[in-house]
Every structure is written in structure tokens, then in C-alpha cells.
Amino acid sequence: MPLNVFSVVVCTHNRAEDALECLRALHEQIDYANSEVILVDSASSPAQQQLLQHGISNLQKPLYLRLEQPGLSLARNAGLARCKGEWVAFVDDDAVPNPDWYEELLSVLRNAPDDWGAIGGRIVPVFPAGGPPDLGPRWKRYLSINDTVGSRDCTAKFELIAANSCFRRAALDAVGGFPTELGRSKKSLLSGEDVLVMWRIRRLGWKIWYDGSFCVGHKIPADRLTKRWVRARAYWEGISTIRMARLLSDRGRFRLILKAAIAAPVLGILSLLMPKGYEWDLRLRYDLGVVIESLRFRPKSSSA
The missing domain is CATH 3.90.550.10 (Spore Coat Polysaccharide Biosynthesis Protein SpsA; Chain A)
Known part of the structure; x- marks a missing residue:
């Protein structure tokens, strides 16, 4: 070879x-x-x-x-x-x-x-x-x-x-x-x-x-096995998803943003009422990242 x-x-x-x-x-x-x-x-x-x-x-x-x-x-x-x-x-x-x-x-x-x-x-x-x-x-x-x-x-x-x-x-x-x-x-x-x-x-x-x-x-x-890190990582994943969709000129991102905007308040309420579950919590953080990035806010650090 x-x-x-x-x-x-x-x-x-x-x-x-x-x-x-x-x-x-x-x-x-x-x-x-x-x-x-x-x-x-x-x-x-x-x-x-x-x-x-x-x-x-x-x-x-x-x-x-x-x-x-x-x-x-x-x-x-x-x-x-x-x-x-x-x-x-x-x-x-x-x-x-x-x-x-x-x-x-x-x-x-x-x-x-x-x-x-x-x-x-x-x-x-x-x-x-x-x-x-x-x-x-x-x-x-x-x-x-x-x-x-x-x-x-x-x-x-x-x-x-x-x-x-x-x-x-x-x-x-x-x-x-x-x-x-x-x-x-x-x-x-x-x-x-x-x-x-x-x-x-x-x-x-x-x-x-x-x-x-x-x-x-x-x-x-x-x-990376702490709640603080994984919550920040989920939040940044939402930001990354929207930035990637913009770079791809993917119009499907608008549907994703709408879905996240609807889901975030519901997940927020569930997180208060239901027993603590990381899947709920991480999905909420992800959706918040999607929504905030869609508004073009720029977080200054990873400690969301």
C-alpha cells in the first residue's frame, strides 16, 4: 500500500x-x-x-x-x-x-x-x-x-x-x-x-x-458526569442544531423552532410536576437552545 x-x-x-x-x-x-x-x-x-x-x-x-x-x-x-x-x-x-x-x-x-x-x-x-x-x-x-x-x-x-x-x-x-x-x-x-x-x-x-x-x-x-455539564451540553446542542440548519439553508428549521417553542413551556411545567428525570430536563435545555439561537441571542459561556 x-x-x-x-x-x-x-x-x-x-x-x-x-x-x-x-x-x-x-x-x-x-x-x-x-x-x-x-x-x-x-x-x-x-x-x-x-x-x-x-x-x-x-x-x-x-x-x-x-x-x-x-x-x-x-x-x-x-x-x-x-x-x-x-x-x-x-x-x-x-x-x-x-x-x-x-x-x-x-x-x-x-x-x-x-x-x-x-x-x-x-x-x-x-x-x-x-x-x-x-x-x-x-x-x-x-x-x-x-x-x-x-x-x-x-x-x-x-x-x-x-x-x-x-x-x-x-x-x-x-x-x-x-x-x-x-x-x-x-x-x-x-x-x-x-x-x-x-x-x-x-x-x-x-x-x-x-x-x-x-x-x-x-x-x-x-x-461530564455532572448535571451542570450535561445541561450545558444539551443547551449548546440546541444552538448547534440551528446554526447547522442555517448553514445548510434547511427550511425545515422553522418547523423545528416552532416545535421547540411549543414544547419548552410544557416541558418546563412537567419538570416541576413530575419526578426528576434527566431525559425531560435535557430535552428542555435543548429546546431552550433552539429557541434562543433562533432569536440570534449569543450566550457568552457554556454555563447555561
């Missing part, structure tokens, strides 16, 4: 230890004669930058890119611009690829039809000490968990999560990469950049696939 087939991009911001653990897991399995690894430092602090540079000097092979402006989509696009691969895999800095991740993904790519534009892999949560908490489906989704097995076409119903994903370079180039209007930046919990990319490549006729054979363990920080 020539070098121009497979690139791996890891983007990081102030999580040097996590990023280096991810890189070490990749380093132990990747055939550098046929593939490449690119680390994009998204404006980490000087101390974190020093840790990264020292750590990758021991690994020798990863290409290090430094950006002075933070932003996940900016970082992914910078990595994309330097890739030599026909396929570009993205692994989050707080994810640890399984020992067979490289070989399993390589096998999938070797058999990928020409109309496949993107492939999502399995993401298994790694919870803090104490075992997995009791989480509802919406909370799990906000934690970027997709631990289902099997292989299937998910063009109609997206299952790809960018924390463990692979895109055909031609498909990403055709849609202009990841939208910088979306994606995490500083304290914002804005998201949806991977979903918007999937919408755009689907419109161009590419298919999207899910394959559970290539898998990562995704670390779940303790603060």
Missing part, C-alpha cells in the same frame, strides 16, 4: 498527557512506511506545548503542527491540509485506539467501495474509577458514545462520530473541510461540525458507513 492512502490526525488543546497516550497507542501499531500521523496542537499553553514537543520527540515519527488560534474545526482542517493520504482518520486526543485499531481500519479501507465518503468506528466509554453511572440515551449521545457492533450503511441515519472516524480525502475537499462556524473552541460546547460535513457529502452522492471493528476507548472526565 503506497503512502498516499492513509493518514491519521490527532488534534489537541491543553491535554498533552492524553494526546501523548493516544499517540503512543498509535505508534505501537502503525506501519509508518505506508501511513502517517499528524498531531495538531490547537493553541495549547506554553507548558502544554513543551510537554507535547518533548513527548513526540521520543516517538520520532508524528508530524507536529502548531496553531496559535484555538478551534477544533480549524485544527482538523490544518491537519487535513498537510495530509498525504487518500483517506484521513481523525482520533480525539482523549481517545485510546485498541491495539488492533490500525489493522482493522486498514482492512475496512481496502474493501471500501468508491462511493464511500466516510466511515465511523466504535467508541467505548472509559469511565472514571467507580464504574459506569446510570445514564440515559441522550446523555450517552452527548458523551460521544457509540459502542454498537457490526457493519452497516448509515447514510440515511448518521452513526459516525468524529472522535473515531475516517473520511475520504476527496469527499472532505469537495465540501471544504470542517466548518469553522461549528466545533469546540475555548469554553464553548458548540458541536455539530461532523454532522454538517456528513450532510454535505451525502448531498454530493457519497455514502456513509459504520463499522464497529476499529475501536477506541474514549475517556469520560468526571465533570
Whole structure:
């Protein structure tokens, strides 16, 4: 397999230890004669930058890119611009690829039809000490968990999560990469950049696939298991949904806004009358995000 087939991009911001653990897991399995690894430092602090540079000097092979402006989509696009691969895999800095991740993904790519534009892999949560908490489906989704097995076409119903994903370079180039209007930046919990990319490549006729054979363990920080974080995440999901719909010129967003405007007061009353249930609460926060963003209010932080 020539070098121009497979690139791996890891983007990081102030999580040097996590990023280096991810890189070490990749380093132990990747055939550098046929593939490449690119680390994009998204404006980490000087101390974190020093840790990264020292750590990758021991690994020798990863290409290090430094950006002075933070932003996940900016970082992914910078990595994309330097890739030599026909396929570009993205692994989050707080994810640890399984020992067979490289070989399993390589096998999938070797058999990928020409109309496949993107492939999502399995993401298994790694919870803090104490075992997995009791989480509802919406909370799990906000934690970027997709631990289902099997292989299937998910063009109609997206299952790809960018924390463990692979895109055909031609498909990403055709849609202009990841939208910088979306994606995490500083304290914002804005998201949806991977979903918007999937919408755009689907419109161009590419298919999207899910394959559970290539898998990562995704670390779940303790603060993401708090009510404060998940409520903020649900609120920002509503904001992200409307911004994404605007970028897609999707007129269906008006129906979504109307539905949220009607549902929010009802959910607010139910949350007062019914026993506390996170699904109710998170749906309320999501709807509030939809309505407020539709009015073009701009929240200043993620602590909604």
C-alpha cells in the first residue's frame, strides 16, 4: 500500500498527557512506511506545548503542527491540509485506539467501495474509577458514545462520530473541510461540525458507513458526569442544531423552532410536576437552545 492512502490526525488543546497516550497507542501499531500521523496542537499553553514537543520527540515519527488560534474545526482542517493520504482518520486526543485499531481500519479501507465518503468506528466509554453511572440515551449521545457492533450503511441515519472516524480525502475537499462556524473552541460546547460535513457529502452522492471493528476507548472526565455539564451540553446542542440548519439553508428549521417553542413551556411545567428525570430536563435545555439561537441571542459561556 503506497503512502498516499492513509493518514491519521490527532488534534489537541491543553491535554498533552492524553494526546501523548493516544499517540503512543498509535505508534505501537502503525506501519509508518505506508501511513502517517499528524498531531495538531490547537493553541495549547506554553507548558502544554513543551510537554507535547518533548513527548513526540521520543516517538520520532508524528508530524507536529502548531496553531496559535484555538478551534477544533480549524485544527482538523490544518491537519487535513498537510495530509498525504487518500483517506484521513481523525482520533480525539482523549481517545485510546485498541491495539488492533490500525489493522482493522486498514482492512475496512481496502474493501471500501468508491462511493464511500466516510466511515465511523466504535467508541467505548472509559469511565472514571467507580464504574459506569446510570445514564440515559441522550446523555450517552452527548458523551460521544457509540459502542454498537457490526457493519452497516448509515447514510440515511448518521452513526459516525468524529472522535473515531475516517473520511475520504476527496469527499472532505469537495465540501471544504470542517466548518469553522461549528466545533469546540475555548469554553464553548458548540458541536455539530461532523454532522454538517456528513450532510454535505451525502448531498454530493457519497455514502456513509459504520463499522464497529476499529475501536477506541474514549475517556469520560468526571465533570461530564455532572448535571451542570450535561445541561450545558444539551443547551449548546440546541444552538448547534440551528446554526447547522442555517448553514445548510434547511427550511425545515422553522418547523423545528416552532416545535421547540411549543414544547419548552410544557416541558418546563412537567419538570416541576413530575419526578426528576434527566431525559425531560435535557430535552428542555435543548429546546431552550433552539429557541434562543433562533432569536440570534449569543450566550457568552457554556454555563447555561
